[in-house]
Amino acid sequence: MSVVITQVFNGFSLGSILLFVAIGLAVTFGLMGVINMAHGELIMVGAYMTYVVQQIFAKYAPQSMGYYFFIAIPVAFFVSALLGWGLEKILIRHLYHRPLDSLLATWGVSLILQQIARTIFGAPNVAVLPPEWLDGGVRIAGVVFPYKRLFILVFVILSIFALYIYLTKTPAGRRIRAVTLNRDMASCLGISTRKVDAYAFAIGSGFAGLAGCALTLLGPIGPTIGTYYIVDAFMVVILGGVGKLIGTVLGAFGIGLVSTLMEYSTSATMAKVMMFALIIAFLQWKPSGLVSVKTRSLD
Amino acid sequence: MLSVQNVTAGYEQSVVLENVSINAQKGAVTAVLGRNGVGKTTLIKSIIGLIKPMAGKIEWEDEDITSLPPEERVRKGIGYVPQGREIFSTLTVEENLLLGFEALSKKVNPAQILAEIYELFPILKEMLHRKGGDLSGGQQQQLAIARALIGQPKLLLLDEPMEGIQPSIVQLIRDVIVKIAKEKMVGIVLVEHSLDLAFSCADYFYIFDRGTVVAQGRVSETNMNDIQQFLTV
Numbered sequence: 001m002s003v004v005i006t007q008v009f010n011g012f013s014l015g016s017i018l019l020f021v022a023i024g025l026a027v028t029f030g031l032m033g034v035i036n037m038a039h040g041e042l043i044m045v046g047a048y049m050t051y052v053v054q055q056i057f058a059k060y061a062p063q064s065m066g067y068y069f070f071i072a073i074p075v076a077f078f079v080s081a082l083l084g085w086g087l088e089k090i091l092i093r094h095l096y097h098r099p100l101d102s103l104l105a106t107w108g109v110s111l112i113l114q115q116i117a118r119t120i121f122g123a124p125n126v127a128v129l130p131p132e133w134l135d136g137g138v139r140i141a142g143v144v145f146p147y148k149r150l151f152i153l154v155f156v157i158l159s160i161f162a163l164y165i166y167l168t169k170t171p172a173g174r175r176i177r178a179v180t181l182n183r184d185m186a187s188c189l190g191i192s193t194r195k196v197d198a199y200a201f202a203i204g205s206g207f208a209g210l211a212g213c214a215l216t217l218l219g220p221i222g223p224t225i226g227t228y229y230i231v232d233a234f235m236v237v238i239l240g241g242v243g244k245l246i247g248t249v250l251g252a253f254g255i256g257l258v259s260t261l262m263e264y265s266t267s268a269t270m271a272k273v274m275m276f277a278l279i280i281a282f283l284q285w286k287p288s289g290l291v292s293v294k295t296r297s298l299d
Numbered sequence: 300m301l302s303v304q305n306v307t308a309g310y311e312q313s314v315v316l317e318n319v320s321i322n323a324q325k326g327a328v329t330a331v332l333g334r335n336g337v338g339k340t341t342l343i344k345s346i347i348g349l350i351k352p353m354a355g356k357i358e359w360e361d362e363d364i365t366s367l368p369p370e371e372r373v374r375k376g377i378g379y380v381p382q383g384r385e386i387f388s389t390l391t392v393e394e395n396l397l398l399g400f401e402a403l404s405k406k407v408n409p410a411q412i413l414a415e416i417y418e419l420f421p422i423l424k425e426m427l428h429r430k431g432g433d434l435s436g437g438q439q440q441q442l443a444i445a446r447a448l449i450g451q452p453k454l455l456l457l458d459e460p461m462e463g464i465q466p467s468i469v470q471l472i473r474d475v476i477v478k479i480a481k482e483k484m485v486g487i488v489l490v491e492h493s494l495d496l497a498f499s500c501a502d503y504f505y506i507f508d509r510g511t512v513v514a515q516g517r518v519s520e521t522n523m524n525d526i527q528q529f530l531t532v
Binding site: 177 | 347348349368369370373374379381385387388389390394397398399401402403446447450
């Protein structure tokens with residue numbers, strides 16, 4: 001029994017990490033259709049920002065070390081968002097509707113960002129010490145649930161909830177949805193589509209930063225941390241169904257649960273291979289992913 | 300108020316409109332008539348800014364707007380209801396209506412504007428939480444017109460608003476067009492291919508054929524039979 005609970009919890013925990021790295025991409029790729037290979041590096045930037053904030057706290061305010069994480073969250077979000085905003089303004093805006101070009105160009109950006117990180121922080125990984133109050137775990141029915149994993153789970157649920165509210169309940173979110181649905185008509189209602197593009201891209205990038213912030217809780221971070229997650233992130237968004245947040249959530253937890261299950265019965269490498277095979281087979285069957293947008297066609 | 304001067308426009312290499320000049324006045328309905336494929340929609344898209352004219356000039360309230368993007372033209376008081384409605388199908392009716400407020404930069408009282416809209420189109424109030432794409436064609440058309448009217452336009456461009464819609468709603472839309480022109484002094488450019496319908500509500504008309512204006516005048520001074528020849532297929 002405890003084995004089952006542990007595996008399911010591990011599945012949800014992996015799912016929460018996958019969801020985190022995919023949220024930002026659900027906006028930039030899912031809604032806007034930009035293939036942004038530098039998404040992983042925006043995650044990396046968020047992770048290093050957390051490191052920087054921690055270093056600053058260690059030096060100037062060691063007595064309040066326990067709270068550095070709450071400062072790191074907004075810092076990671078805004079620095080990544082600002083970077084994404086600049087990226088959109090300088091590069092991506094010229095590459096809309098040219099997916100191959102934007103794939104290559106953003107891949108180049110990802111290499112540049114990695115090198116910048118190496119130059120500033122050095123090639124070896126750096127360790128971010130999680131706040132002490134996240135050490136340990138809660139023991140229920142003989143199973144230990146680590147606080148860090150629970151924290152990430154709660155953090156990601158709050159983040160996706162915030163994004164959902166932002167997109168559906170605020171005027172800015174409404175503008176983003178209108179532009180992604182029908183760019184010409186949105187501009188004919190007085191919406192500045194260029195501003196909305198830059199804004200939406202910044203939001204997606206900001207969420208990548210949050211993901212980086214969360215990843216620091218799991219282990220050391222390095223310049224290539226983003227490349228570990230970029231493929232998974234795309235996989236989650238595509239499996240979930242492009243353009244729907246709920247699809248991304250289902251995709252992430254689905255992949256999380258199935259791969260933990262397979263890892264338990266085989267090896268980690270084998271599980272990864274089988275997971276990919278399953279996803280490819282699934283997409284052959286349902287090319288639009290788990291959740292597809294259904295409405296009566298305009299007649 | 301609106302003055303299209305010697306505009307030539309089209310898509311890629313093909314010229315659809317050639318040297319077209321039309322005017323539209325405040326509080327008047329200007330009908331643009333013609334068979335299919337003569338450039339009526341191209342004209343409307345040029346006025347709203349979705350198509351950049353290859354030559355010519357578009358003036359709005361004595362200002363040259365030829366090179367402005369659509370959003371700026373809309374904020375200057377031009378409303379647009381496209382052919383095919385272009386409702387945001389996955390957004391609710393309410394969200395579609397709220398997007399109409401994007402055209403207004405100054406502070407407005409949304410409740411008052413919405414109340415006026417619901418008075419014109421009562422069906423929309425009942426449908427607020429339905430998805431735009433789930434509405435019938437006639438309901439979508441009302442929504443599209445309502446969405447444009449919320450922006451308080453001084454000029455409203457309507458591209459075949461009665462196309463493929465049941466007669467009772469055609470009547471409703473016709474009445475709304477006349478009402479906003481006379482009561483709110485909104486200028487209206489109405490693209491239509493039914494001569495009867497256009498003449499029942501328009502003040503001026505332009506007839507297009509092969510990308511140019513072939514006849515124009517006041518509806519009150521024109522005999523329908525004289526211009527029928529331009530419209531029969």
